[in-house]
Amino acid sequence: MSGTRVRPGDKIRCDACPVMCYIAEGRVGACDRYANDGGRIVRCDPITVLDRRLGEGGEVSPFLQREWDGDVLGGDTLAVTAVGAGTTYPDYKPAPFIVSREVDGADFVTVVTEAIFSYCGVKVKIDTDRHIGSEMAAVRAGGEAVGHVTTSEYGSQMLSLGGVEHLTGGSKPEGRATCDALLRLCNREPVELSVDGGAQVIVQAGQAPVVNGHREDRMRVGCGSAAIGMFASQWQGLVDEVVVVDDHITGVVSEHQAGKVLGWPDTGIRIRGRRSTPGRYFRVADPGSGWGGTDIDDPLTILGDWNPKKGARPGLTLLMVSTTGEQWGYYVLDDALVPQPAALPPELDPTVALIAENCEPALCTVLFMGGAGGSLRAGVTRNPVRLTRSVQAQRTRVTVGGAPAYVWPGGGITLMADVTRMPVNAFGHVPTPALVAPLEFTLPRDEYRALGGHDEAVRTLRDVLERGGEYGADFRAVPPEGG
Numbered sequence: 442m443s444g445t446r447v448r449p450g451d452k453i454r455c456d457a458c459p460v461m462c463y464i465a466e467g468r469v470g471a472c473d474r475y476a477n478d479g480g481r482i483v484r485c486d487p488i489t490v491l492d493r494r495l496g497e498g499g500e501v502s503p504f505l506q507r508e509w510d511g512d513v514l515g516g517d518t519l520a521v522t523a524v525g526a527g528t529t530y531p532d533y534k535p536a537p538f539i540v541s542r543e544v545d546g547a548d549f550v551t552v553v554t555e556a557i558f559s560y561c562g563v564k565v566k567i568d569t570d571r572h573i574g575s576e577m578a579a580v581r582a583g584g585e586a587v588g589h590v591t592t593s594e595y596g597s598q599m600l601s602l603g604g605v606e607h608l609t610g611g612s613k614p615e616g617r618a619t620c621d622a623l624l625r626l627c628n629r630e631p632v633e634l635s636v637d638g639g640a641q642v643i644v645q646a647g648q649a650p651v652v653n654g655h656r657e658d659r660m661r662v663g664c665g666s667a668a669i670g671m672f673a674s675q676w677q678g679l680v681d682e683v684v685v686v687d688d689h690i691t692g693v694v695s696e697h698q699a700g701k702v703l704g705w706p707d708t709g710i711r712i713r714g715r716r717s718t719p720g721r722y723f724r725v726a727d728p729g730s731g732w733g734g735t736d737i738d739d740p741l742t743i744l745g746d747w748n749p750k751k752g753a754r755p756g757l758t759l760l761m762v763s764t765t766g767e768q769w770g771y772y773v774l775d776d777a778l779v780p781q782p783a784a785l786p787p788e789l790d791p792t793v794a795l796i797a798e799n800c801e802p803a804l805c806t807v808l809f810m811g812g813a814g815g816s817l818r819a820g821v822t823r824n825p826v827r828l829t830r831s832v833q834a835q836r837t838r839v840t841v842g843g844a845p846a847y848v849w850p851g852g853g854i855t856l857m858a859d860v861t862r863m864p865v866n867a868f869g870h871v872p873t874p875a876l877v878a879p880l881e882f883t884l885p886r887d888e889y890r891a892l893g894g895h896d897e898a899v900r901t902l903r904d905v906l907e908r909g910g911e912y913g914a915d916f917r918a919v920p921p922e923g924g
């Protein structure tokens with residue numbers, strides 16, 4: 442959050458956000474996004490065009506200004522994104538670019554604008570079994586609370602970061618830290634987060650999470666019960682008992698329905714934990730960074746005494762394994778029915794490897810989440826609610842820097858989009874503090890007219906590429922989906 446806010450003089454005023462910086466010749470405003478270039482306010486980043494030909498490994502299209510050869514604008518080869526487009530705060534005037542182009546013989550309009558979000562946040566999915574903190578625990582960046590832990594989902598821990606309470610509802614340092622963390626996460630940079638009473642996590646969209654200094658490798662194949670269900674038949678005949686250790690549901694093959702169906706004999710095993718249904722146990726240990734997201738390093742601690750009346754006998758073999766296959770142990774019951782560690786028989790090697798093989802790479806996923814509010818919609822149409830209805834009816838497609846957005850049902854245009862599908866550095870900020878995100882609305886020209894769109898401001902793609910817009914005429918072309 443650097444930048445210089447300067448005072449009036451021979452300076453000119455940027456009106457792209459409520460800060461309204463006066464910017465001297467050759468300087469940039471407080472957000473680093475706009476500059477005074479020869480007495481004109483320009484957007485520092487070029488407007489980004491997604492070029493499908495680049496995505497397919499083709500040459501850079503010679504489409505810009507005087508170089509344009511007039512031959513690439515048919516079809517949907519090029520799509521103008523809002524990255525670098527600028528904004529029209531407050532939206533009393535049409536969005537910076539309203540571009541018409543032909544797609545499959547039909548006339549479409551794409552409205553692009555960089556929207557200012559004081560209410561936005563990110564949802565973070567961290568693929569790890571490791572316990573990173575309790576539900577509702579505060580998540581901090583630079584010591585400031587920027588969000589909280591939400592539910593854990595299968596194989597992943599979820600965070601909710603940002604939102605108006607942290608951006609503008611707390612102290613100034615809290616707002617600044619939140620905006621900075623959101624900006625860096627959305628621009629796919631690594632951010633170190635700490636969870637109150639939990640772990641330190643380095644989160645970077647599209648990269649493996651680093652939990653307490655440990656870089657995750659695999660995302661679990663499923664819970665302990667699911668792993669039993671998937672692989673029981675492959676263990677049959679090779680080992681007398683299998684326990685898949687998991688913080689959520691620990692599975693025991695001899696008791697599990699999968700084992701029963703296969704005719705697996707009882708072993709007299711006892712698991713310390715809360716039995717849910719046959720062969721499925723909750724709370725075998727506390728959450729932690731050990732086996733299967735528990736706090737244990739020795740899996741034998743979850744076992745009680747073996748019952749000889751139900752099948753326990755000296756020589757009985759036992760495989761214990763975690764949900765990622767990263768940890769495993771092989772044991773043989775001695776004469777006192779105590780499991781003794783033994784070398785894993787070679788025939789069991791492939792079964793452990795199969796669990797690992799079925800795990801997917803552990804990643805961090807960052808979904809930007811925001812709501813396209815009324816004033817922003819006014820840059821699209823004079824009758825903003827009609828845009829909402831058109832989006833909700835899927836007649837208008839919303840994208841964020843070219844990435845498809847999931848639009849929530851219900852009121853308004855509340856959306857989520859995967860930041861890894863956008864061009865890099867698609868996001869900016871203003872010091873109010875708020876995040877700036879690219880937004881594009883694409884709809885048939887007839888629909889645009891019907892919802893009261895700024896039809897007089899529609900320009901052809903060719904005109905836009907040749908002459909640029911109010912904030913400059915520089916373009917860059919990138920492949921779609923940030924590839």
Ligand code: SF4
Nearest residue numbers: 455458461462470472
């Ligand atoms: S913070 Fe940026 S967008 Fe806002 S007025 Fe200053 S230069 Fe313009």
